Amino acid sequence: MKLNPNLKNVTNVKKLTLGKVCPSCHYIVPVHERYCYHCGLNFMKHARCAVVDAGKHSFPTMRDTQTCPKCHHKISGTNRYCNYCGYDMLKNQ
Ligand SMILES: [Zn+2]
Numbered sequence: 297m298k299l300n301p302n303l304k305n306v307t308n309v310k311k312l313t314l315g316k317v318c319p320s321c322h323y324i325v326p327v328h329e330r331y332c333y334h335c336g337l338n339f340m341k342h343a344r345c346a347v348v349d350a351g352k353h354s355f356p357t358m359r360d361t362q363t364c365p366k367c368h369h370k371i372s373g374t375n376r377y378c379n380y381c382g383y384d385m386l387k388n389q
């Protein structure tokens with residue numbers, strides 16, 4: 297049985313870091329995010345974001361975390377907005 301030669305390519309695609317360009321603030325955020333953590337934009341309402349290869353782009357690390365008071369998800373400490381619910385973290389201070 298021959299291995300599918302496309303299989304290797306599929307693996308490569310999965311390893312690719314995909315980002316999307318926020319139509320509001322033009323920052324690149326990970327493609328799976330529901331809310332922009334720079335400006336709080338709801339991506340559900342903006343389905344047509346440009347998807348880019350974000351391999352060279354560094355996203356916030358989870359080394360320093362904060363807990364969203366609204367949805368109680370742990371998010372990166374550098375996030376201005378919660379990427380799960382769009383909560384403005386500065387309101388909490
Ligand atoms: Zn944004």
Ligand SMILES: [Zn+2]
Nearest residue numbers: 364367378381
């Ligand atoms: Zn939240």
